[in-house]
Amino acid sequence: MILISPQTAENLYWMGRYIQRAETMTRLVIQSFDKILDIDPDEGTRLYAKMGVELIYKTPQEFLQKSIFGLEYASLIYTIDNARENAIVTRSHLPNRMFSRINALYLKYQNAKETLPVSIFWLESTLQELDAIWGNLELSLVEAKEIPFIEFGRITERMDLNIRLYNSMEAALFDLEKLNLLGFKLTPHYKKLSLSSSNIEKTLKKINGLYYGTVITAS
């Protein structure tokens, strides 16, 4: 029996989602910044519009600062804060180094907030830290019981973003098999997910509701 409570399972899952979100969005902000410089000044506005967020800026620097610190629920700092908050409550389940790295990244953002503005190099350096956080999960010799919960969150988020940002069902289907394997690992009665709908709203709802309906089944 895997001794993970419903609350912990939820926190591990959301930690995985927020770290994945931070990673994807960091890469996209870096790419957009580059395009805004001299190719397409509206690239950043379009990026955030896909997520239902209005972002108005006048300069590439302003885009950078707003996407990192300015947007309330869609900012990178908010995403990192939430990853860290979930890590704090589950730290007794996490590899020590993984927790330390998440916390160090949180502190890096908090310090940067005090000494604005930050550069694109600064943001790129955070990518290495996100890579290292994932690396910590893969380094242990024996797979910890917590890893599938985090991975489930990570893949769910990746599928969500692939559909939401790129309308790429193909990429989502590529992850689907992994997600289903994790589901069976976590619960023998897992109900396999299949994606056939061309309705994006419906597909996103299905992906985002999967964990609560099939993995976390305790009341």
Added chain:
Amino acid sequence: MTESQSPLYDGFKEILKNIDPQRVKDVLSYMRTEAINFNLFKNGAFIERKFPFDVIPRIVSADEFAYLDKGIQQRIFALNLFLEDIYSDQKILKDGIIPSEFVFSSKAFLPEFMNTPVSKNIRVHISGIDLVKNSVGDGWVVLEDNLRVPSGVSYPLSLRMLTRKVFPEFFEKLPIATVTDYPELLLKTMNHVNTGGINVILTPGRYNSAFYEHSYLAKQSGAILATGEDLVVEKDKLYLKTYNGKRAKVGAVYRRLDDDALDPIAFHPDSLIGVPNIAQVYRAGNVALMNSIGNGIADDKGIYYFVPHMIRYYMNEEPILQNAPTYLAYFEKDRQHILQNMRTLVIKDVAEAGGYGVVFGCNLSKSERQNLKDAIIAEPRRFIAQEVIEFYDIECLAENGDFFARKADLRMYSLFGENITVWPGGLTRFTMDPNSYIVNSSQGGGFKDTWVLKDTK
């Protein structure tokens, strides 16, 4: 007077001289990265706060530790016997050693738990004894016994794990007793009293001041960290709910909640962090609660006065460790002494903890002194008074490399499983304010590691 001037610190200072100050900064930065926090609630707001610490340890000689070890074991053994007695035959009251009314009038005494047997007759599984080293006479004095939810052990332990990495030369060259086995000792203690099932550390949650500690101890000992919501009682048994609807039976709970909050059915109905009916499981003998319910009567600041009496009564031995000279306002003669000598005494409200309700008579204005006198006369059971102990200062290292001295106490931990083990380390707490004697972490105090030297004779 500064304790660190003792020759005991010579070896330490000799090594410290050659240490690059940058390495001290590394320790500070690492502690921050690890979020080794002792959080605070101030003006209703949650403040995530790192626990201020100092890299200079308190050093305790092998002989001193041998003395403290014996004294604490004796004290814990007697306090455990007292609790067993007070919740069953109450012989100590019948024999007039402690006035019955003194016990019965305490809120911490829980008569509804009379004759509730506990696993292996152990009630004081984990304790923290607060001591100071008196600079007059050079002896250790017990200030408080913490037998409910003593916190703090993870902080010197975390600092020790770190200093072993950053300053290995101290551990190579000085005979410092190992403390890293604390989680193993905790696990052994839990296993010893476990009634069948898994071990759980019950935390009030992320916003508790010592959440770091709960999390750390769970990770290191292998116990499951749970909040009240994660546990459920079914047919007088306690279970951990798992994510997929299964239940795992719980046999021992190291609970980091006070009695009041533990069970909304048995205690405070507004408690949102407890486990409904857990007290019933405890009564049925189906779970070991560490520490037991009702221990508060033994660490009531008024009962402290009677601990030497308990040692003589139950063990027929003379107390090894001394109490601070204490007066009970409950006794007419003592009350008069307190009222007449308030300026020279420390007055403590027995209902308070964490350094709150502690008043130095010399710091009071005339009207404050009169108000306190009135309160003592109105509610004598609520107050004790103690002679001010001039305890040693201890040296601390400022970030700029300068040394400064602060008052410091020592909390020593013991675990009662198959035997009583006094942990050869401890939490040394120091005041931030140079003029203060209050070291409590909840009042902004800092901490140090405590190095016990091994006997190399």
